[in-house]
Amino acid sequence: MRAESMHRRQFKGNQRLVTRYFRQFDLQMMVIPGLLFIFIFNYILMYGVLMAFQDYNIFEGMAGSEWVGFKHFERFFEDPRFLEIMRNTIVLSVLKILICFPAPIILALMLNEVRHMMFKRAVQTITYLPHFLSWVIVAGFATSILATDNGSLNMALEKINLIDKPINFLSIPEYFWTIIISTNLWKSIGFASIVYLAAVAGVDQQLYEAASLDGASKWKQIFLITIPSIMPVIVIFFILEIGNLLNAGFEDLLLLGSNPVLREVSDVIDTYVYRVGISDGLYSYAAAIGLFKAVISVGLLTLANQLARKSGNSLW
Amino acid sequence: MISSRKIWIMIMVLCFVPIIISGCKDKESNVEADTGGKEKRGNDELFKLGEEPLEITMFGNYDWYTMPPWGEDVATKWIKENKKVDITAIDGGGNAAQRLSTMIASNDLPDFIWLDKGTDVERLRKGGALVPLDPYLDKYTNLQEWFGESGINMLRSEDGKLYQYPNWYNAKPFGNAGYVVNKGIYEELGSPPLETTEDLYNYLKQVKENYPNITPFETDVEGQGINVLYSAFAENQSPANIRINAVPEGDKLTSIFTNEEYVESLQYASKLYREGLITQDALTQDRDMVTEKVSSGRVAVYASASPTDLARPGHYNLQEEDSDDGYFMVWPIAKAGLNKDNIYPGAYDMMGWNVSVITKSAEDPEAVFAFLDWLTGPEGQSVLIFGPEGKYWDGFDEEGYPQFTEKYVSDPEGAGKIEEDTLNFQWNGNSNFLDTAKAKFTETLPQEDRNWTTHWQNEITWKTQYDATAYLGIDPLPETTEGQIQQSVGEIAEVARAEALNAKSDEEVIKILEEAEKSAQSVGYADLLAYKTKEWQKNLETLGK
Numbered sequence: 001m002r003a004e005s006m007h008r009r010q011f012k013g014n015q016r017l018v019t020r021y022f023r024q025f026d027l028q029m030m031v032i033p034g035l036l037f038i039f040i041f042n043y044i045l046m047y048g049v050l051m052a053f054q055d056y057n058i059f060e061g062m063a064g065s066e067w068v069g070f071k072h073f074e075r076f077f078e079d080p081r082f083l084e085i086m087r088n089t090i091v092l093s094v095l096k097i098l099i100c101f102p103a104p105i106i107l108a109l110m111l112n113e114v115r116h117m118m119f120k121r122a123v124q125t126i127t128y129l130p131h132f133l134s135w136v137i138v139a140g141f142a143t144s145i146l147a148t149d150n151g152s153l154n155m156a157l158e159k160i161n162l163i164d165k166p167i168n169f170l171s172i173p174e175y176f177w178t179i180i181i182s183t184n185l186w187k188s189i190g191f192a193s194i195v196y197l198a199a200v201a202g203v204d205q206q207l208y209e210a211a212s213l214d215g216a217s218k219w220k221q222i223f224l225i226t227i228p229s230i231m232p233v234i235v236i237f238f239i240l241e242i243g244n245l246l247n248a249g250f251e252d253l254l255l256l257g258s259n260p261v262l263r264e265v266s267d268v269i270d271t272y273v274y275r276v277g278i279s280d281g282l283y284s285y286a287a288a289i290g291l292f293k294a295v296i297s298v299g300l301l302t303l304a305n306q307l308a309r310k311s312g313n314s315l316w
Numbered sequence: 317m318i319s320s321r322k323i324w325i326m327i328m329v330l331c332f333v334p335i336i337i338s339g340c341k342d343k344e345s346n347v348e349a350d351t352g353g354k355e356k357r358g359n360d361e362l363f364k365l366g367e368e369p370l371e372i373t374m375f376g377n378y379d380w381y382t383m384p385p386w387g388e389d390v391a392t393k394w395i396k397e398n399k400k401v402d403i404t405a406i407d408g409g410g411n412a413a414q415r416l417s418t419m420i421a422s423n424d425l426p427d428f429i430w431l432d433k434g435t436d437v438e439r440l441r442k443g444g445a446l447v448p449l450d451p452y453l454d455k456y457t458n459l460q461e462w463f464g465e466s467g468i469n470m471l472r473s474e475d476g477k478l479y480q481y482p483n484w485y486n487a488k489p490f491g492n493a494g495y496v497v498n499k500g501i502y503e504e505l506g507s508p509p510l511e512t513t514e515d516l517y518n519y520l521k522q523v524k525e526n527y528p529n530i531t532p533f534e535t536d537v538e539g540q541g542i543n544v545l546y547s548a549f550a551e552n553q554s555p556a557n558i559r560i561n562a563v564p565e566g567d568k569l570t571s572i573f574t575n576e577e578y579v580e581s582l583q584y585a586s587k588l589y590r591e592g593l594i595t596q597d598a599l600t601q602d603r604d605m606v607t608e609k610v611s612s613g614r615v616a617v618y619a620s621a622s623p624t625d626l627a628r629p630g631h632y633n634l635q636e637e638d639s640d641d642g643y644f645m646v647w648p649i650a651k652a653g654l655n656k657d658n659i660y661p662g663a664y665d666m667m668g669w670n671v672s673v674i675t676k677s678a679e680d681p682e683a684v685f686a687f688l689d690w691l692t693g694p695e696g697q698s699v700l701i702f703g704p705e706g707k708y709w710d711g712f713d714e715e716g717y718p719q720f721t722e723k724y725v726s727d728p729e730g731a732g733k734i735e736e737d738t739l740n741f742q743w744n745g746n747s748n749f750l751d752t753a754k755a756k757f758t759e760t761l762p763q764e765d766r767n768w769t770t771h772w773q774n775e776i777t778w779k780t781q782y783d784a785t786a787y788l789g790i791d792p793l794p795e796t797t798e799g800q801i802q803q804s805v806g807e808i809a810e811v812a813r814a815e816a817l818n819a820k821s822d823e824e825v826i827k828i829l830e831e832a833e834k835s836a837q838s839v840g841y842a843d844l845l846a847y848k849t850k851e852w853q854k855n856l857e858t859l860g861k
Contacts, residue, residue, distance in 0.1 A: 055795070058420050059443030075800070080839065081807075144605065148596035149531055165592075170600040171818065259599040260814035263807070276803060280794035281413070281435065 052288035058281075072288035081267065089268040092248040095181050097241055104189050105234060108196035109222060124197075127190025135187075139255035142183050146170050170256065173265045180252055180266075195237070199230040235313040243301035246293045250274070269293060362455060363686040366399045370683050374672075374743075375406045377416055377431035381740065382407055389737035394704040401687055420445065427678040428688070430743050432670050433471075433480065435793060440673060441479055447674045447681040448477040456686050458693035462746050463487075467666050469858045470785065481688050484668035486747035491781040492624040492773065493544060493555070493662020494648055500634070500641040501527060501616050512652040513548050513584060516617070520593040523616040532593045536606050536620030539598040542585045542817065544619040547661040548649045549584070550577035554782035555621075556663035560790065561802075561809050562848055569849045571841060572809065573833035580651075582816040583825045589817050599814055613641065621662060624769045624777070631768050645772045648780050660782035667788055672743050692744040694718070700741060701750060703734040717753045724757075786859060790851035797840075798847045804839040808832050 021028060047062070052072055054065040076082060107127065114120040130138065145152050146169040154166040169175050207225050216224065248268040257266030269289060277286030308314040357363065376383060383405035387396040395401055406426050408415040416436070419425050425445060431437065440446050453460055453468070460468065463485050471480050497510065505522050509515050520532040535541025543555035553563065562569035563578065572578050588594045597605065609615050610626040613634045618627060627643045634641040648659040672688060674681045690696045698718045702708045708731050709718035724731050758770050792798035812832035819825045833841075 057443070058417060058439070059445065061421070080804070080835070140602065140604075143600060143602060147601065147605065149605075149609070166596065168596045171596075260810045261599065261818055263811055275807075280799075280803070281417075281439065282794055283417075 049287060049291050049294075051284050052291045054284055056284040056287070058283065068284075072285045073292065075285065076289055076292065081272070084264060085267050085269055085272050088265060089246055089248045092177065092180065092253075092268060093245045095177060096184060096248070097245075099181055100185050100188060100192075101238065101241055103185055104192035105196050105230075107189055108193040108200055109226060111193070111197060112200045112226070113218065113222075124190065124193075128194065129190070130187045131191035133187070135251035135255055138183060138187055139252065142179065142256060143170065146179070171259050171261055173262055176257065176262050176265045179256060180249065183256070184249065184252060195233065196230060199233045200226055203229040231311075232313045235308050235311065236315055239301065239304045239308055239315050242304035243297050245300050246297055357682070359455075363680070363683045365401065365686060365690050369400045369402070370680075370687060372401065372403045372428065372684055372687065373406060373426035374403060375412075375416065375419070375426045375429045376408065376740075377412045377429060377436065379408065379410050379412050381412065381430075383740055384737070386741075389734070390703055391700050391734055391738045392741060394699055399687075399690070423677075425675040425677040427681075427684050428672050428674045430483075430670065430672050433667065434789060434791065437480055437671065437673055438473070438793060440675070441473055445675050445677075446479045447676055447678065448479055449481065449674065449685060450478050452682055452685040452689075453478070455682075456689035458689045458746075462692065462748050463666075466859055470788065470855065471667060471671070479673055480671035481673070481685075481692075481744055482667050483670050483672065483743055484745040484747050485666060486664070486668055486751070487666060488748065488751070489664055489778050489781045489783065490747060490751065490773075491662045491664040492622040492769070492777045494619070494623065494777050494780060495544070495646050495661070496618040496623040496627040496643045497646055498530075498613060498616050498618075499644055500613065500638065501530065503640075510617075510646050511649065511656065513545075513649055514652055516548075516649050517584075517588070517593075520588065520617065521591070524591075524593060527616070529614065531595045531609055531615045532617065533588060534595055534606065534609060534615035534618040534620075535598045536618070536623070536626075537601060537603055539813075539817065540621045541594075541619035542582075542598065542813070544621070544661045545585050545649075546578060546581040547659050549581045549651050549654075551654050551658040552660070552782075553577070554660040554663040554784060556782065556784040556787055558809075558813075560787050560848065561805055562845055564852070567849075567853065569845050569852060571833060571836070571845065573812065573829045573836060579826060579829055582813065582829070583822045586817055586819045586825050587822070590820070594817075598817065618643075619661070624772065628768045643768075645776050647776060660780055662777070662780070663782040663784035663787075665783070665785040665788050667785065668745070668747060688744055692746045694749060697746050697749050698753075700738045701735050702731065708734070717749070717756060720757055725761075786852055786855040786861065788855065790848045790855065792844070792847055798844050801840040801844040805836050805841050805844060808836050808839075 050062060051065075053067060053069060054062070055068050055071075056062070056065045079085075111120055111123060114123070146154075148154060148166045148168045151166070151169075153169070154163070157163045158166065169179065203226060207229075208221055211221050211225055246269060248270070250268075250270040253266050253268060253271050254274065257263070257271075273286050273289050276282065277289065305314050305316060374383070383403075386403040386405075387393045392403075406415070406419070416429070416431075420440070420443065429440070437446075459481065463482060464487060467482070467485060467487070468478055471482060472478050495510075501523060502510075505519070505526065508519055508522070510519055516533075523530060523532040533541065535544075543558050546555055546558060547553065550557075557563050557572060557575075557578070560569075561572050563572050563575045564570075585594065589596070589598065595601070595609075607626055610618060611630045611633050613630065623645075631643040634643070647656060648661045650656045650659045674684050674688075678684050691700065694712060694716055698705070698709060702718060702720075702724070705711070707721070708724040708727075709720050711719050713719050754770065755774065758766055758774070763771075792802055794800075794803065809832065812828055816825045816828045819828060
């Protein structure tokens, strides 16, 4: 009896879904193009990953290419440089998460406390401008600042007698990660902080008033009101960042790490794929590494999301 | 309410219909292109340029390449009007490799593609996208006449057919690699001899002591000058060995890492670098930084694969301030005891730079070939480089070279502009013809009127370039096993060279190279060398050496 009524209710529900769908058909019409777009450009193209299991021949197409199983994956895993490349990828990503991820949050919190509007605007504009420069330009700056012959940093250090001989910054592996992280930080901090500034601006002002009536100091207000209020935003960005763990950068490493001496610290998956896969036209090999990256990224994303779910701020 | 909803639905449907229709259309237009118009004319019938309009599409497979509009400069305007040829380019949009892949995948290739020899050409050929040029060689003869039979044979693919039309090919040595010296500094230091590696070392030390802000030895981008230094230690070899990662010994190509001369040259370079005599930015600087140093005269000795490019403007720049200043070139440095006439700081090959290939998408491949062949011939080259007949040149002399007018001497800027404007139309430059024409003209000029580069090419660089034609095309394709080895060995060599430069002592250089040899052998270097030896021997046979 009970089962029957549930069945009937479900049936009714289904019917209602269909009629509801057609009742709002005009609205659905507007959704369809978006869905179609995603289906065509994000799903249909996914058959291309099959290329990773073939010796893809561009003239024959997918249908005419030979299937080779896991050959390209094996080649990547057996490459003598595989471990080094994975290490660099993960270290650079983790460094970016540890330093470049919290920095814009701190900048946003600091800017939020600035009372002088002109100063705040000026700082905001100056810090987000580098975001619009391409890496070619930023790397050009960095290379000439760090140059040994007439590089401004070396000249400054020599003038204040900190060093007596110019340091060849871009040829010493030990310095490379620092240079990459700091140029990344300089380039991205302002733009990334915009989101957090917006989130901070959305916090209910009454909370601050109430807190200051209760005698909470500025620090306490930041830690007890501002940060918890923008926590959902932080967590979402953090999850996305974790999903990006295997994207450790590309142009920056390619341009600043041009000296082959640095390869042991500068070579990451993307630069390797670029050199080996794309430049030489090894489509299948590049696709195999891309697929490997994607699988790990989805895994990491799911993991991060599950952790975040415990704090109640998960992405899904 | 209902009527407004109906209107909405109508609007949406109207938006969809054209999209769906346009998505289903097309298809038919591309099918015929493959076979169309092959048997247009008989064996003796020629395609005569200028009799019927000819429209050609082309693609330049380089990220930097954008073809300027055809017919906007005087040279191509003349061609367009008098030869009725109109050319449109497909632009790579800064990502040529990807554009080419897209065109291949969609079977939508242009009439001809201008690209590097080797991998891409072979791929296109194996995919059946190229037209063999052999049937046209005897009908349109400029290539045979100027390039020669052995050159054509070298360019032939595995199947024995010719698919590529060469650019800047030359039967005589050419190239600019070598050493440029700053005249002002050299004379202030008492013009010491600069012949042996020992001389060079002492001179650089002297420079460093007396001019702390000058770079004693400039090596250009990617440390090209370090490769030039290799030539100082090896008779009858050239830096081309470093590019192919192998050294010929007898009839075999052997490991470069165990080659004594290469080790010695890296030890020397490392010593110079350690003592601050080579620019410390050798492997990191970009072209702008080098340009700045050379043009302001802040280098004492400058070695690279083509130092004249920057040294020529630098020379005139320095001379403007002080007519005694400037740059000059010295005969290639040699290690004491070696014969200086057997030292080759650079290499050239007869094939020149790159090639054009005609695709099966071309409606009339013979017409395209006829045009390319005309362009590389005396008339085409003269128009393209010296402008339409009548202004800077008038008619040909008895040997078939253009006769230059007074205007060519009195208006060097105007004449230079023509060559500059057509730079990106020079798809099949004929170095043999142009160099001879220019050299004949230069001989008629007094010393001070000669172009700086032309002068040193005649005096030094053309006499000291190595014929590396036999090393062409000995690289395996990247998707093969040997190609995979080559990729690894290439990286090992690149890193070893950089590490050797940074080494703290001569012993460390030896250790780095021993280490490199071990890693290279472990990825299969021996197989790669065997492969390259085989291809090299095949080339020698083709060249009849």
